[in-house]
Amino acid sequence: MTVLVNPKALVDHAPRDFKMLIDGRWSEGTADPIERVAPGHGVVVSRFQAGTRADAERAIAAARKAFDTGPWPRMTASERSGILLKAADLIAARAEELAFLDAVEAGKPISQVRGEIAGSVDIWRYAAALARDLHGESYNTLGDGTLGVVLREAIGVVSIITPWNFPFLIVGQKLPFALAAGCTTVVKPSELSSGSTVVLGEILEEAGLPKGVVNIVTGTGAEVGAVMTSHPDVDMVSFTGSTGVGKLTMANAAQTLKKVSLELGGKNPQIVFPDADLDGFIDAAVFGAYFNAGECCNAGSRLILHKSIAEDVVKRVAALSEKVRVGDPLDPQTQVGAIITPQHLEKIAGYISGAADGGADVAHGGKALDLGRGQFMAPTILANVTPDMPVAREEVFGPVLSVLTFETTAQAIEIANAVDYGLSAGVWSKDFDTCLTIGRQVRAGTVWMNTFMDGASELPFGGYKQSGLGRELGRHAVEDYTETKTLNMHIGGRTNWWMPQTEKLA
Numbered sequence: 001m002t003v004l005v006n007p008k009a010l011v012d013h014a015p016r017d018f019k020m021l022i023d024g025r026w027s028e029g030t031a032d033p034i035e036r037v038a039p040g041h042g043v044v045v046s047r048f049q050a051g052t053r054a055d056a057e058r059a060i061a062a063a064r065k066a067f068d069t070g071p072w073p074r075m076t077a078s079e080r081s082g083i084l085l086k087a088a089d090l091i092a093a094r095a096e097e098l099a100f101l102d103a104v105e106a107g108k109p110i111s112q113v114r115g116e117i118a119g120s121v122d123i124w125r126y127a128a129a130l131a132r133d134l135h136g137e138s139y140n141t142l143g144d145g146t147l148g149v150v151l152r153e154a155i156g157v158v159s160i161i162t163p164w165n166f167p168f169l170i171v172g173q174k175l176p177f178a179l180a181a182g183c184t185t186v187v188k189p190s191e192l193s194s195g196s197t198v199v200l201g202e203i204l205e206e207a208g209l210p211k212g213v214v215n216i217v218t219g220t221g222a223e224v225g226a227v228m229t230s231h232p233d234v235d236m237v238s239f240t241g242s243t244g245v246g247k248l249t250m251a252n253a254a255q256t257l258k259k260v261s262l263e264l265g266g267k268n269p270q271i272v273f274p275d276a277d278l279d280g281f282i283d284a285a286v287f288g289a290y291f292n293a294g295e296c297c298n299a300g301s302r303l304i305l306h307k308s309i310a311e312d313v314v315k316r317v318a319a320l321s322e323k324v325r326v327g328d329p330l331d332p333q334t335q336v337g338a339i340i341t342p343q344h345l346e347k348i349a350g351y352i353s354g355a356a357d358g359g360a361d362v363a364h365g366g367k368a369l370d371l372g373r374g375q376f377m378a379p380t381i382l383a384n385v386t387p388d389m390p391v392a393r394e395e396v397f398g399p400v401l402s403v404l405t406f407e408t409t410a411q412a413i414e415i416a417n418a419v420d421y422g423l424s425a426g427v428w429s430k431d432f433d434t435c436l437t438i439g440r441q442v443r444a445g446t447v448w449m450n451t452f453m454d455g456a457s458e459l460p461f462g463g464y465k466q467s468g469l470g471r472e473l474g475r476h477a478v479e480d481y482t483e484t485k486t487l488n489m490h491i492g493g494r495t496n497w498w499m500p501q502t503e504k505l506a
Contacts, residue, residue, distance in 0.1 A: 009330045010104065015044045018194060020051060020218055021201040023062035024211025029055060034191050034218070039107035040329040040338035042373040046105055048194045051219030056186070056227035059215035063157045063184040064233045066212030073154050073182040077132045084128035084176055087207040092121045094203065101195035102167050103329045107338030107374065108292060110330050113168075119457075120172035123473070126457035127176035130478045134181065149487040154182035155259060156235030158481060159228035161221070161249070162197065163241045164190035164340055165295045165397075170263075171197050173461070173472045174238045175214070181481035186215045186234070188225055192340060194218045221245065232256050236481065239263070240297075243395075243420070243466050250469075261470035261480060263462060265395040266423030269302040269416040270452060271406075271438055274309050276428035277450065278316070284426070284452040285313075285401070286320045290336050290379050291453065294399035295344075297467075298424050300452050301396060304415050307405045314383050314403055318364040321379045327371060336399060338374045345375045348398035355382050355391040355402070363403070393419050409434065413441045422464030426452045445471070 017033070019026040029049035036046040049055075067073055072080070091098070099113040139148035158178045162170045167189060178185055189197035201216045217224050229237050229252035236259040239249045243264040253260045270288060272281055288300025305313050329337035339345040345368055352366050365378035377399055385392050385402040392402050406412040416425060416438075424446040427438040435449040445463040448454060455461070460474035470480055 009328060010038065010041050010043050010045060013045065013104075015047055016101075016195065017047045018049065018198040018218065020049045020055060020059075021198070021205075021214070021216040022055065022059045023065075023215065024205075027055075029219070036105050036192060036195075038104045038329075038338075038374070039340055040374040040376075041104065046101070046195050048191060048198075048218040050191075051188075051217040051224045053223060053227050055217050055219070056188075056224045057231070059186045059217045060157065060159075060228070060231050060233050062212040062215050063186050066210065067154070067156055067184040070184070070210055070212060072179075072184060072210050072213045075182070077134060080180060080182065081128040081131040083208050084124055084131060084179060087176075087204055087209075088121050088124035088128065090203045090206055091117065091124060091200070094199065095121075098168055098196045098199060100330075101199065102193065103337070105193040105195055106164055106167060107329050107340060109334040109337045111332045111334070112292065112337075116166065116169040120169055123172045123457045124176045127180045127478065130177070130475065131180035133475075134478050134482070136484070145491050147489045147491065149489070151485040151487065152479065152482040153485055155481050155483050156183060157233060158183045158185045158236045158238060159231075159234045160185055160187045161225055161228065161237070161239045161241065162187070162189050164192040165292060165297075167193040168196040168200070170240050171200065174240075175200075177472075177477040178238070178481045179209075179213070180478045183236075183481050184213045186217060186228055188217050188219070188221075188228055191218060191220050225249075226252060229253050229258075230255055234258060236261070246468065261472070262468040263297070263470075263472060264423075264466060264468040265421055266297045266299070266463065266467050267302060267393065267395055267419045267421040268298060268300050268424045268426070268444070269304045269442070270300045270426035270428065271304045271412045271416060271442075272306060272309065272313065273427075273429040273431070273434055274306050275430045277430065278309070278313065280450065281428045282313070282316045282320055284428075285317050286324060286379075288426070288452045289401040290321070290324055290399045293336050293339060293377065295340060295397050297395075298453055299397075300426060301400065301402060302392060302416075303401060303403045304412050305403060305405050306412075307407050310383075310403065310405045314363050314381065317401070318381055321364050321381060324379050326369060326376055326378065336376075336379060339377050339398065342375050344397070345377060348377055348396055348400060351391045351394070351396045351398075352380060352382065352400060355385060355389055358386075358389050360385045360389065360391070360402075365399075387415050387418055395421070409437060413438065416442045420466040423467035424448070424453075424463075
């Protein structure tokens with residue numbers, strides 16, 4: 001089901017101008033601002049400062065000073081936790097404003113974004129709790145003359161670089177944990193969807209965060225991100241984005257051997273056996289493929305179906321796909337919004353046409369949609385896909401579902417693992433022996449069993465292989481932003497090493 005975009009949805013909305021936050025001051029850049037055209041409405045909705053290398057360097061210097069001499073790393077965990085909790089309350093109070101910005105700048109359905117903001121509030125509160133639980137270790141078993149203490153200390157200045165597809169949610173998976181550890185930060189949101197992150201800067205100021213602890217620099221990766229990933233005063237980089245840019249980030253960070261956390265691409269399978277609850281799976285297949293218009297690293301973009309049920313499943317998924325509501329991101333009934341840019345829409349269309357030329361069948365959709373304004377892609381199902389096709393191996397990042405088949409469990413596992421990615425996977429079977437076999441042998445950071453794309457702040461998130469390094473969320477998330485330091489304490493006199501053995505015996 002498609003619905004025309006309401007041309008009057010933004011008629012009374014003047015473009016909003018945003019500044020950068022550097023060392024506790026809101027500042028403008030020296031270059032012309034970046035104008036963001038709403039992908040679902042075709043009008044300018046935001047203007048962001050085009051940060052420069054000099055702006056990034058000022059922000060890094062501010063974060064360095066705030067870490068080395070400022071109060072934040074020296075506060076008690078209770079004090080830091082209190083500020084994070086206040087920030088969570090303020091996020092909740094401004095939820096509708098934040099949701100509107102992400103919806104218009106990224107083309108996301110407003111109802112979906114409201115859920116993401118609520119999830120972010122929970123993450124900030126969870127991080128606040130972890131701040132008070134961060135601790136080291138002690139060893140009094142090393143002999144009468146030795147006591148060992150292992151400290152956990154904030155790693156220092158952290159560069160946080162976030163993508164356009166989940167502007168507020170993903171900064172929430174990084175920033176509160178870095179702050180809970182006592183780090184200071186420089187944050188660069190995507191130049192396509194910076195608004196909600198800049199508003200977060202206002203929220204953190206109101207919550208009482210000291211100046212220089214969070215600096216927000218808007219702009220491009222080439223101009224701002226390159227400095228943030230290579231500057232010697234940065235101790236760690238936390239990046240979410242494409243695998244290609246993640247490799248570049250890692251190479252930049254290697255110049256000074258920074259710690260790197262990377263959450264990158266995915267080509268996530270759902271493996272379905274004949275005894276599965278197909279009613280539940282059909283809904284999960286449609287949700288997993290089309291959530292966020294498929295512009296999601298966790299998208300369930302590969303269905304790996306047992307051959308005996310493949311034809312029936314494809315028909316049922318296609319029938320439900322027909323009911324998916326594509327349209328105006330600001331309509332609360334919309335389920336699939338706009339594609340982020342015209343160029344990305346062309347890329348998605350290229351994968352579909354390439355698959356069709358290679359022998360795949362377009363079982364549903366396959367075309368861009370003209371809804372009057374913006375750029376939209378019809379939910380698409382490609383059947384008879386083979387594992388060697390680019391559409392089966394590469395991240396399309398659009399509402400495109402590739403269907404492959406298997407006959408044995410070993411074959412299903414082989415197909416699932418035969419890609420460069422390993423972010424997540426799903427398995428559907430009423431036999432839990434089958435689920436556990438798949439869960440243990442598929443190389444992915446998360447494996448859902450008889451569900452898909454569920455999550456909680458308590459559960460770690462991250463990938464195997466070229467899906468990234470490290471984990472976000474979970475009870476160890478704060479520890480990722482720390483270094484361990486050993487204090488080896490000797491009690492009493494120490495034997496002189498240089499003294500000859502005969503003198504020691506005498």
